[in-house]
Amino acid sequence: xxxxxxxxxxxxxxxxxxxxxxxxxxxxxxxxxxxxxxxxxxxxxxxxxxxxxxxxxxxxxxxxxxxxxxxxxxxxxxxxxxxxxxxxxxxxxxxxxxxxxxxxxxxxxxxxxxxxxxxxxxxxxxxxxxxxxxxxxxxxxxxxxxxxxxxxxxxxxxxxxxxxxxxxx
Amino acid sequence: xxxxxxxxxxxxxxxxxxxxxxxxxxxxxxxxxxxxxxxxxxxxxxxxxxxxxxxxxxxxxxxxxxxxxxxxxxxxxxxxxxxxxxxxxxxxxxxxxxxxxxxxxxxxxxxxxxxxxxxxxxxxxxxxxxxxxxxxxxxxxxxxxxxxxxxxxxxxxxxxxxxxxxxxxxxxxxxxxxxxxxxxxxxxxxxxxxxxxxxxxxxxxxxxxxxxxxxxxxxxxxxxxxxxxxxxxxxxxxxxxxxxxxxxxxx
Numbered sequence: 103x104x105x106x107x108x109x110x111x112x113x114x115x116x117x118x119x120x121x122x123x124x125x126x127x128x129x130x131x132x133x134x135x136x137x138x139x140x141x142x143x144x145x146x147x148x149x150x151x152x153x154x155x156x157x158x159x160x161x162x163x164x165x166x167x168x169x170x171x172x173x174x175x176x177x178x179x180x181x182x183x184x185x186x187x188x189x190x191x192x193x194x195x196x197x198x199x200x201x202x203x204x205x206x207x208x209x210x211x212x213x214x215x216x217x218x219x220x221x222x223x224x225x226x227x228x229x230x231x232x233x234x235x236x237x238x239x240x241x242x243x244x245x246x247x248x249x250x251x252x253x254x255x256x257x258x259x260x261x262x263x264x265x266x267x268x269x270x271x
Numbered sequence: 272x273x274x275x276x277x278x279x280x281x282x283x284x285x286x287x288x289x290x291x292x293x294x295x296x297x298x299x300x301x302x303x304x305x306x307x308x309x310x311x312x313x314x315x316x317x318x319x320x321x322x323x324x325x326x327x328x329x330x331x332x333x334x335x336x337x338x339x340x341x342x343x344x345x346x347x348x349x350x351x352x353x354x355x356x357x358x359x360x361x362x363x364x365x366x367x368x369x370x371x372x373x374x375x376x377x378x379x380x381x382x383x384x385x386x387x388x389x390x391x392x393x394x395x396x397x398x399x400x401x402x403x404x405x406x407x408x409x410x411x412x413x414x415x416x417x418x419x420x421x422x423x424x425x426x427x428x429x430x431x432x433x434x435x436x437x438x439x440x441x442x443x444x445x446x447x448x449x450x451x452x453x454x455x456x457x458x459x460x461x462x463x464x465x466x467x468x469x470x471x472x473x474x475x476x477x478x479x480x481x482x483x484x485x486x487x488x489x490x491x492x493x494x495x496x497x498x499x500x501x502x503x504x505x506x507x508x509x510x511x512x513x514x515x516x517x518x519x520x521x522x
Contacts (some may be wrong), residue, residue, distance in 0.1 A: 158320070158399075160316075160317060160320060160399070160403060161317060161320030161321055161323075161324060161396070161399050161400060161403060162316040162317050162318070162319045162320025162321070162323070163320070164316070190395075191324065191395040191396055191398070191399055192391070192394075192395035192398065193398070194395070194398035194399045194402070195399070244306055245306035245307070245309065245310055246310060246406060246409065246410045246413075247306075247309050247310035247313035247314070247406075247410070248309065248313075249309070251313055251316055251317065255306060269406070271402040271403075
């Protein structure tokens with residue numbers, strides 16, 4: 103996540119951050135935890151242990167334990183000896199944290215990135231989503247819920263491609 | 272000192288989420304079509320997420336070392352304080368949809384109001400849950416309309432579901448001393464303060480679905496005191512089986 107990445111941190115903290123920032127999302131492997139904004143903070147304590155703070159995209163996201171496992175493995179590989187992965191809910195994750203680079207990666211991967219800013223959703227009405235293959239805006243929603251908690255299922259009416267849409271929250 | 276009211280309040284909310292998620296999970300592999308199967312289990316997953324946070328927090332408040340698993344899987348029926356609405360059986364797809372709609376139409380404004388709670392944990396969870404509940408509400412509302420405004424068969428079924436489940440909606444607005452003491456501390460949400468929002472959603476959706484809102488009559492009560500319908504025990508047995516047979520089992 104761009105904002106967190108810009109915070110000045112010590113050389114050691116930066117080394118730890120670099121070791122974990124490329125951990126991929128197990129369900130959307132084209133994105134890293136840094137791209138997603140799931141990685142909130144990495145801090146090396148005085149005793150040498152590393153405290154990593156992550157936040158879930160959805161409250162029940164089953165990828166969280168996988169993230170914690172992969173983060174620990176990455177830090178141990180980088181030479182750190184003790185790792186403590188902490189999960190926080192505040193501030194609530196939002197798709198607004200996805201960088202332009204991350205959105206482009208999603209599109210290339212075949213997942214339509216979230217549309218603009220997370221805003222209050224009306225009870226009725228559909229978001230206009232562009233097909234990640236042919237860029238047509240003539241698409242229809244098949245299901246509000248897709249293969250993972252963070253995605254909905256769409257179909258392109260022009261090129262017939264069914265595709266995932268990364269829900270805007 | 273243990274904050275008994277806050278513990279009870281969190282346990283009620285946790286039980287609502289856990290029991291409804293178990294009910295929704297029963298649709299896994301049984302829904303009308305694949306997309307709906309995935310949708311219902313996605314909603315169940317969000318609710319498990321809420322339940323886990325709430326049970327964990329309740330365990331911390333209680334301070335007796337009970338974790339989320341102990342609280343969810345090692346209590347008996349009378350210790351569960353969920354709404355009677357969420358334990359009602361699936362019976363028919365229309366019942367599952369109506370149950371979800373009536374509940375989500377309440378939970379969405381509930382979490383939105385909870386974002387202002389003076390309790391940071393609850394406010395933090397609310398900020399996430401509110402976004403998820405918005406999807407649950409939209410999904411179930413669209414189905415209520417599709418079924419109500421569909422064929423004669425679908426209309427009759429969703430209409431029956433509404434008639435049957437209506438008597439369980441009063442419980443959502445109950446306010447006993449647990450709730451009122453926490454409302455006074457600006458920790459809990461006064462359910463009556465969001466009643467007009469629930470009414471507005473329900474009226475709008477039922478009108479679009481060509482369904483008539485049932486007349487106000489006697490409402491069921493008891494869930495918050497552990498007095499349940501005959502269905503809860505049958506939910507708990509498969510839900511708790513593994514942890515009862517193999518306590519402390521981990522994935």
